[in-house]
Amino acid sequence: MEYKIMLVEDDASIAKLLSSHIEKYGYKTIMVRDFDKILGTFIEMNPHLVLLDINLPKYDGYYWCRKIRQVSTNPIILISARDSEMDQVMGIESGADDYITKPFYYDVVIAKIKSQLRRCYGAFAPDVSEERKIELKGLILYPERPELHFNSNSTMLTKKEAVLAEILMRMAPRAVSRDMLMEKLWDDQAFIDENTLNVNVARLRKKLQEIGINEALETVRGHGYRLNVTWRNM
Template sequence: MFKIFIVEDDKQLVTLLNEHLHKFGFDTQPVDQFDSVLEQFERYSPHLILLDVNLPKFDGYYWCRQIRKVSTCPIIFISAREGKMDQVMALENGADDYITKPFDYDIAVAKINSQLRRAYGKFASTHGDRLIDIEGLKLDVERLTLTFQKQKVEISHTEVRILEELMRRSERVVSRDRLLEKIWDDQVFVDDNTLNVYITRVRKKLMILNIEDALQTIRGQGYRLLPNWGAQS
């Protein structure tokens, strides 16, 4: 049974989420103390988190960053904030998706199931080698890490899926549509800007490893990963 951790201070919404998620066989646990979200998360060890932005004590962006230090489990923001920058900030801080309030509960469940399938189910990366190595850049699909020389950086499930596709098709252009198909169910709508945010995050992770300008944007086509870091190894 999948466990969903609900970090939301609207008690009526929490009640409705609990009732609806239980109908679909999920186990849920709402946060009870908003100054110890991380501790409750670690005790419950959920498969997915529903996280509001506006919270007592610290906002959802803060808690998303704290959770990302210890876990890569899927995080979906649920918020009344509809602005583009709010959604960008959520993704930049480590979220996997963003749902604006008020929302349709069936769509919310579809997005939850989508993230769970990508992280743990039939769409999780299970084919081929679990370690992809190109010119010393090593992607560990299971451990969610990217390593180059003696440096290692942790990455999210979504970043893994993007890098896996780019590395398996190294030096070839990968279309935006192909990346979207690989990382999201096509029956769930995704703002095109979301992919831009994740590409930016992947570039930042590469830069932490001192790999710059390897991930190229091919205007009107997609993206290409050139292994030009080989000379550094």
Template structure:
């Protein structure tokens, strides 16, 4: 089931959208704190965003830029503002589509289905989601960034791949052979110490955001990542 994050402060319209989409088996989540839309987006990790322009605190253009800085999830603007300039600004700020209120629900549904096909379905180049989360640790795949309690660091490609493999298999031992094969095309020419060096670097980078002793060496077997953060 696909999750849709609706950012709309008009409760009547919000409830109408939520009710209709849920009838079509979509999971619909809504904003609780309009000053923390980006934070709620990260927690919800939706497949699609429906975004109004006129919102409390900051407008939809601002939040579109904020969401686009961390994700390529489809963003569809829904607004009563109908000028060409508003639609141009929506696209230039990172939006994928624009629907003018009042709108036909059939049109909204068609736009959502089209976005799903392009991003996750038959027309998608890569249907993996941009953000991977484990107990509050966020990995931004397209940027090689890891975040914990608001602190972010950008990792090298090898460091990020190493972290992703380990955290995807949290509490399990991942052999050195598997890690080498995943990270290097030709392991025959990789020095045995290379993996150890990369593990040491990754440990140090994680300490920079407050995560300590999470990657453990299993002598003769490989490495295991355990949850040491609260």
């Protein structure tokens, strides 16, 4: 299996040397050159691992790490000249799996890449047969991946969509209030616009349609939302 490593580094000389060294070990590197489209490149190329510099134009690596975490659980290793404890804490809190400080030894980078790939895809990867799943009338949610399955169809979710789906599936066919959903999805509701919940509901509704379940996520006027377990219009 050829693993794809996405390299996000705005110093062209470092990026070239790092890419060359990584490819010596049989990995394929994807070098990002448009730093306004990091998330789009990730979604399009679907790499197995991301090496992400913190000091980037416009938005920093912490920002892009959080964006990638919204759509994927694939390993992310941050690279930075910042070596303070707080910077490393911020990296982990942003969703990174590891943190490498510059200047670095290339062999250390390779060792960390190998470690993360083994953990996610190799000998140390979790046993899929033992992972948590929620089932409802043939609809199956794997929260940790996170994925939704129905019949032979499947779709990837963001972290927020997975949390939303789990709450609605566990409560079905009862309705769940908007206040409860916002409390479960966001720690600090004071900075969350209610429209943000609407957007996540709309995205989940679209994901359900993608796997063949139509008009299942219903709006309960004046209250919130519920899953219609009869799976209408299939």
